[in-house]
Amino acid sequence: METRKIQSVGGGTYTVSIPKDWADAQGITTGDAVQLHEHIDGILAVQAPESEQTAPSRISVTLAPQVTDAIERVLRAAYAAGSKTIILKNPESFTSEQRQVLSRVAQNLTGVSVVEDTPTEITVKTLLATDEVSVRQSVRQLRFVVLSMHRNATDALAESSAPDQFAQRDDQADRLEAMITRSFSRGVQRLEEVDALGVSRSELFELWMTTRELERVGDHANGIASAAQRVDDPDVVPELQSIAETTREIVSDAVAAIIDDAGVGQAEQALATRETVRAELDTVAGPDAVQNRIRRTAEHGGNIAEIALQQAIRNGELTAVSGGADQS
Incomplete structure (x- = not known):
């Protein structure tokens, strides 16, 4: 300096x-x-002003003639990194399978569209303007989606079958997570992106961290849905469902403390409830796969509550601590 x-x-x-x-x-x-x-x-x-010719705004990738799996990885990585224009090249010609993969991934990423298409070169652009994105609202929507997935998964324990329309919600969660990650990446790279998002850099970081925790809650919902077909004792299901409902309350309250101005007290309550869930899971019977997923959901909710406490300290809002949460 x-x-x-x-x-x-x-x-x-x-x-x-x-x-x-x-x-x-x-x-x-x-x-x-x-x-x-x-x-x-x-x-x-x-x-310095951003140039369309500088990374990561514009990238060009040449694929091996028959490669298909890499297309999805490249598109998702470039989108998350904040690239606006992605040029994919095939020195021979794109196969129909490659084009199908490209089209499917583009449809599953918010604001992405194929703008040019030749036999050997396809240009994909992200047309989503930063000022059209509300990261806070996107986190709110992601909370709703992953908690709905979690609820459907634990409800399915009683039927011992995978829940219906689960894949559709999972895709919706992936789209939201990718869009938030993209906003965070561009905010780190370009200061005008933070201005357009209407949040401070600290807020953007906290919202992205919250998103990462919610993504893991969605992963555990997927795990519970898969384990639903392996529950042999139906008598343990109601207790597991009750504890799972409490873990969702932990997540919901913790996120509210960050995005809905619910107050630091709600974050402290979420941490206290996490301790209760830990104790209850130590005494309940049931499949380890389901119990572990429910336990981890509570832990991720607690992690979000801790982010809320950090936010409160940064904003000067934490002036007293209640006795509800474990402060050790």
Whole structure:
């Protein structure tokens, strides 16, 4: 880090010089425009304008002629990294299977569309504008989807069969998670993206961390749904369902403390309830696969509550601690 003096050029205008090495590295010279970002946390940042020719905004990938599995990995990775334009090339010609995979993945990513298509080159663009995205609302929707999945999965324990329409909700959760991750990635790379999202960098990070925990809750819902076909003792099901319902309350309350201004008290209550669930699961019988999934759901809910406590401390909202949560 280096310091530079503020100069006055008259008329109430202040200037500060920028390092020549930085300007050269960014391709900036006299007369060029730069972007100034004034953040709500008091930081004023200077950034070179984004270019469509610079990574990760625009990438080009050449595929082996018969490769299909890599197409999905590349598209999802590029989307999550914040790329706007993805050019896929096949030196021979895209097969019908490759095109089917590409079309399916593009349809499952919000705002993605195939804009150019030739036998050997396909261009995919993300047309979703940042100011059209509400990360907070997306996290709220993701909470609803994964908790619905979890509820359906535990309900299916009584029928000993996989729940209906589960795959559709799982795809919806994947789309939301991918969109939030993309917003976070671009916010890290480009300061104007944070401005367009309407959140601070700290808030964006906390929302992304919450998303990661909710994604894992969805994973455990998938695990419970798979284990539903292996429950041999129907008598234990009601107790497992009751505890699972409590774990969903932990997750819901913890997320509310972050996105709905529910208050730090709700986060503390979620942590206290997690302790109760831990104790109950130590005494209940049932398939280990189901119990472990329910336990992990409670843990991820507790992790979200801890994020809410960190947020409260950062915002100066935690001035007293109740006796409800375990503070050890």
